[in-house]
Amino acid sequence: MSSENQYRITIDENVEYLKRYAFLERACMRTLAGWLPGIPEWEAKNEFGLHIWESADAADELRARLRELRCHQPERGISSVLETLAAELDNGQNTAEIISTVYLVVKKGLLEAYRQHPETTWADFDRPTVKMIERLVLITEKQVAWAEKFLSTIEANYSGWQAWRDYVAGLMAADGGVNGHDTKADLPIRPENHDLLLPWSKCQRMPDWPIFDPNQDFEPDRKSEPEAHRLWRFKHYLNEMTAAETLGSILWMTPEMPWEYQHNVSRHLWDEIRHSQLGQVRVQQLGLNISDVPQVVQIYDVMMTLPAVDQYALLTTVIEPNGMPEKSTNREHWEEIGDEISAAAVSYDWSDENFHVRWGKKWTPVLLETYKYDESPAQIAARTEAWLLENTPVKMQQKMALDAH
Numbered sequence: 001m002s003s004e005n006q007y008r009i010t011i012d013e014n015v016e017y018l019k020r021y022a023f024l025e026r027a028c029m030r031t032l033a034g035w036l037p038g039i040p041e042w043e044a045k046n047e048f049g050l051h052i053w054e055s056a057d058a059a060d061e062l063r064a065r066l067r068e069l070r071c072h073q074p075e076r077g078i079s080s081v082l083e084t085l086a087a088e089l090d091n092g093q094n095t096a097e098i099i100s101t102v103y104l105v106v107k108k109g110l111l112e113a114y115r116q117h118p119e120t121t122w123a124d125f126d127r128p129t130v131k132m133i134e135r136l137v138l139i140t141e142k143q144v145a146w147a148e149k150f151l152s153t154i155e156a157n158y159s160g161w162q163a164w165r166d167y168v169a170g171l172m173a174a175d176g177g178v179n180g181h182d183t184k185a186d187l188p189i190r191p192e193n194h195d196l197l198l199p200w201s202k203c204q205r206m207p208d209w210p211i212f213d214p215n216q217d218f219e220p221d222r223k224s225e226p227e228a229h230r231l232w233r234f235k236h237y238l239n240e241m242t243a244a245e246t247l248g249s250i251l252w253m254t255p256e257m258p259w260e261y262q263h264n265v266s267r268h269l270w271d272e273i274r275h276s277q278l279g280q281v282r283v284q285q286l287g288l289n290i291s292d293v294p295q296v297v298q299i300y301d302v303m304m305t306l307p308a309v310d311q312y313a314l315l316t317t318v319i320e321p322n323g324m325p326e327k328s329t330n331r332e333h334w335e336e337i338g339d340e341i342s343a344a345a346v347s348y349d350w351s352d353e354n355f356h357v358r359w360g361k362k363w364t365p366v367l368l369e370t371y372k373y374d375e376s377p378a379q380i381a382a383r384t385e386a387w388l389l390e391n392t393p394v395k396m397q398q399k400m401a402l403d404a405h
């Protein structure tokens with residue numbers, strides 16, 4: 001039971017708090033998605049992928065609770081300073097500025113607010129909020145702990161990031177903190193040289209990492225060279241990082257789309273990170289280091305010459321459906337030769353892909369309508385597939401497209 005005689009927020013104030021939490025979670029999702037291709041550090045890319053999904057899911061849960069509290073326009077009436085803060089998160093210039101603001105200002109602020117929320121609301125009457133917030137505390141704690149540890153390992157590689165962090169923290173303070181109820185500080189002065197770098201036209205890697213050479217990429221025969229084929233295949237899995245990066249830029253470039261789409265794309269993005277991770281696990285088990293595997297950066301870079309809608313239609317209505325038969329064949333093959341680990345990995349991939357294809361069917365028509373295309377889903381699929389056959393640097397994608405028809 002809550003103690004008596006303590007000030008508790010009203011249900012209307014509770015709605016305003018939860019709206020701000022949801023808005024900030026969405027802002028974190030959005031900035032991390034836009035920046036996924038822009039940061040070179042591999043560990044951070046992998047963690048961002050998970051946290052983009054966790055932030056999207058937190059925003060989704062908060063919005064569901066807001067509906068129960070009869071708030072159906074959760075993004076209406078957000079203060080202009082908080083809107084500014086969300087837009088400014090994108091304007092960081094490097095990994096240290098993104099991590100120190102998204103995680104160590106916004107997420108850390110959210111964590112503090114989540115921890116206090118049960119004492120702030122009428123917990124006895126608002127149990128569904130408390131139950132949800134208790135879950136968000138556990139998730140956000142892990143995210144912040146990772147960021148603190150990771151930033152300490154890279155901060156020396158970047159200079160001057162503290163000034164940008166202080167500016168973003170200043171915006172939060174000028175709006176009365178995460179819940180908006182603290183005493184409001186004066187607006188901070190904006191540091192210079194912070195023009196928007198998004199969307200990234202080329203995805204970034206550590207400078208000493210090897211880059212893929214399309215002319216050196218040959219598919220070993222599955223039956224006669226099973227070990228070489230397997231290693232080749234899992235190297236391509238590792239490179240699904242670029243699919244996640246593509247989705248990060250697509251998500252960042254399509255903010256006009258409904259929330260449900262953004263929630264789905266966030267999950268799709270994390271799934272592609274997981275596919276890269278199943279490749280990472282497997283190539284390491286097979287004796288390679290991740291940093292020895294050439295990075296297929298070219299597929300992200302060439303796709304970014306297309307608008308976001310074309311990229312989404314190409315990925316979800318061409319590349320992903322074309323890739324399904326090969327996954328089933330690999331699964332049967334690996335089961336046949338008794339490689340249970342590889343078979344398990346591809347089984348989960350196959351399962352995820354069913355949803356990606358389903359989302360593609362659902363959202364491509366909405367994208368075409370929202371961005372005023374006069375093409376049908378079938379027309380954009382045919383056009384982008386023809387483009388893929390000409391432009392992809394990955395022979396495997398060409399082969400899958402040709403085999404599909």
Ligand SMILES: [Fe+2]
Binds near residue numbers: 243
């Ligand atoms: Fe995938």
Ligand SMILES: [Fe+2]
Binds near residue numbers: 271320352356
């Ligand atoms: Fe996929």
